[in-house]
Amino acid sequence: MRSFLTKVGAFLWRDLLTDLSYRFAFFLQLGGMIFSVAVFYFASRMVDPATAGLEGIAPFPWLLVGIGFQIYFSTALYSFSAKVRNEQVLGTLEAMLVSPTPTSIVLFSSTAWDFTWGALRLLVYLLVAVLVFDVKLHVESPVALFLGIALTLLSSAGIGLISASFILFFKRGDPVNFLLTMGTTFFGNVVFPSKVLPPAIAWVSDFVPMSWSLHVVRGTLLQGAGLADVSSQIVRLAVLTAVLVPAGLLAAKVAIQRAKQEGSLVQY
């Protein structure tokens, strides 16, 4: 475990140093986040607070939490495949894979910075919303909030691993993520409530995991909901995690083995 954490630390330090070497872009991103929060605030002022599906939450915090958390959760979706591809293109993947560190640890640790940076971005979003735009957060059950976030990240990571397996195998094309992002943004209660959709397709939203995740996060963060209030969504997320994480690990194992067999592990 200690060795694993040490390696995660090495990846974090590497990526922090790399990001800091692009100082202008680094601070520009921070500035951009603050600006985006302001855009969400003024855009949400166009929305009628009585819109169906907002569940009594003001449009601005509803939108902010939806978009902020979707961006964070999508880190788990995209980071694995993006990192694999990036290391392939940089030419550093081979140097890492020839080291005694198992490929699975290389894969996981590579994404550590993306998760950390994503969490920091989310924190900045929330801080700006609280400090500048007077959003009130009511976290009554940190456990429920933590479970909601952790299970969403894990289940997304499962899909992310399947997606990275596509990259390892087909080198390009990422159909898993493409379809998921489209579906999630449309049906996941991210930017607008699914209740504003035509009834013929609105039901799809009940089967989209992002809807469950955002229900938990909005409830626990903005409405003071407890574990019991969001237990049904948490159970669903737990089941999803139990299926997707092993599936993702299996897909990655098979893809790595096949890529080694085909000799295409470091090709892009």
Next chain:
Amino acid sequence: MDYAIEGFQLAKSFAKKRSLKELVTRPFARPERVEALRGVDLHVNRGEIFGLLGPNGAGKTTLVKILSCLVLPDRGRAVVGGSDVRKENEVKPKIGLVHSDERSFYWRLSGRENLAFFARLYDVPGRRIAGRIAALLERVDLVDAADRRFSDYSSGMKQRLAIARALLHDPPILLMDEPTRSLDPESSLALRAFILEELKGRDGKTILLATHNLREAETLCDRLAILVSGTIRQVGTVSQLRRWGMSERQVRLEVSHWHEGIAGPFKTVSVERIDGVHRVTVALDGDGRLNDLLAAVMAQGAVIHACDRVESNLEEAFARLLREEKAKVTA
């Protein structure tokens, strides 16, 4: 015998890239395969520099990748440091890979930062990392450039950093894939001296060196294998390989005078006159003995100043082998 690296009937083929036309017209057809290795047997002794010499596309890099656990063989078995390459947890701590790809480092990080990152991956204990990196930087003469960005390094410096990385965990076996490919002559010479004096001489590492540079192979390697079209055609010491394929033994004499018939039954191959001395190459074919040749020449009153065996150089032997291979393919 206890070998550092062994290969038994290693075979590997890769799917051939298909053209757009093929992809459209026969999307589900099995792609053709190109054989990169065809039953390679290999035995590398501990502590030797073993050269893998071959033209581009001979299968050298594929073999190195199999030995470094990056590619799995289709058939056959490879054992590195006593462990099968399929057990990569056992093999990887025993090997260091140095290849010619300059892109294998993070260009925005300094040399020291790059090494610190890889030291973690190579399981160097945290408290030993700084000291190990400092020692390696000194050995590869990069102390002054240690905190400069990798992108500012010259090709020679990049290659030296690659060697430092491969040595981080002090592996007994080094796999080097054309380490001097992108270097200028001066840097190549310095790197060869480092490999010979430091890595082999001081550290006693076993080194498998894949190269198509004959001069490099000749200078560095204790033994060589010539790999052509995925098959090892010859294995031996440099002098054995130089002689390989020569149809006759030849000697070079430096004598006071020379005329036709002076060598008796022996065939004169060439005669040069330099500063009053005749330099003559004579073929000792069949049962011809050197003693008989010298006796014949001396009997004619010539004074022999020097006598050497003529050896074919590696280049000639290699070219001969490629010619043979080409003739075989044509046939």
